[in-house]
Each structure stands twice: as C-alpha cells, then as structure tokens.
Amino acid sequence: MAPRVDTRIWMEVPSELDSIEETVNRIVDYCLECPDDCHGRILLNFRVGLMEALANAILYGNGRDPGKRVRLEITARACSITACITDEGPGFNPEAVPDPTRPSHLDREGGRGLFLMRKLMDEVHYNEQGNRVTLVLRLQEFAQEQEEARA
Numbered sequence: 001m002a003p004r005v006d007t008r009i010w011m012e013v014p015s016e017l018d019s020i021e022e023t024v025n026r027i028v029d030y031c032l033e034c035p036d037d038c039h040g041r042i043l044l045n046f047r048v049g050l051m052e053a054l055a056n057a058i059l060y061g062n063g064r065d066p067g068k069r070v071r072l073e074i075t076a077r078a079c080s081i082t083a084c085i086t087d088e089g090p091g092f093n094p095e096a097v098p099d100p101t102r103p104s105h106l107d108r109e110g111g112r113g114l115f116l117m118r119k120l121m122d123e124v125h126y127n128e129q130g131n132r133v134t135l136v137l138r139l140q141e142f143a144q145e146q147e148e149a150r151a
Helices: 018-031 036-061 112-120 140-150
Strands: 007-014 069-076 080-086 123-126 132-138
Touching: 007 018, 018 036, 018 069, 036 069, 036 080, 036 112, 036 132, 112 123
Parallel strands: none
Antiparallel strands: 007 069, 069 080, 080 132, 123 132
C-alpha cells in the first residue's frame, strides 16, 4: 500500500481520558499506510508519544474540564509524521519539569510522559505558551537505515 503523502487530519477531542484510545487508534491506523519498515515505529513510538501528549493535554492542560477541547493536527508525509496537540490551558514550562529518571525524583509523580515523548519521538517542540506540543517521527530515514542494514 502506498503512503498517503502530505495529508492532514484535524480533529477536536473532548477532555475525557476515555477518548484517547479511540482517537489514537484511528490516527495510527491511518498512518500505517507507509513503508512496512516503519510500522513498528508507528505502533510503538508514535502511538505512545501521541497517547502521552493527549493525556497531558487533557489532565494537566485542560484540567479534565469537559467544556474544554484538545485540538489535534496530524500531517502524514512519506518522510515523517507530525502531530500538533493543543490544549486550552494556560500552558507550562517544560524545562521546569524535573527529570523523572534522577534518583531524587523516582518517587515523584509527573514528568514521565514528557520523558517518554522525548525518548520515543525524533523531535518534541513546545510553543512559547506551553499549551501546544509538536511531535515528529521521521520515517524515510528510518526505512532507509533498515534497507541498508539488510543489504
């Protein structure tokens, strides 16, 4: 199956944790129309990164307020998938969140989702306000590396 190139998906998600799994499944299914070598990265890296971003937007950004929504914009290209997740909250400073892997922070809540996004995605960017995160997963470079490894 050929990848969908330069296709965008826009959606709004209610601030309900129950909406995350269905939303992520729909987007991942759509993004699986790419080279087979990239399916693992989409099924693990992209899925987990997107789930964490949505959970953070709903829990911390929107404070589970049912009157607020999370906006999602996905751009699927042959070379990458970009997800922009925007909540209606006041934002935060991601640099102020302590590293959850430091021994002094192992028992504390918070920061693990940000850590996972940074480890699983190729790029993670926040807007100045801190209420929008952009996740980038590169596909083409990964597919080429896999092809070269088999040669």
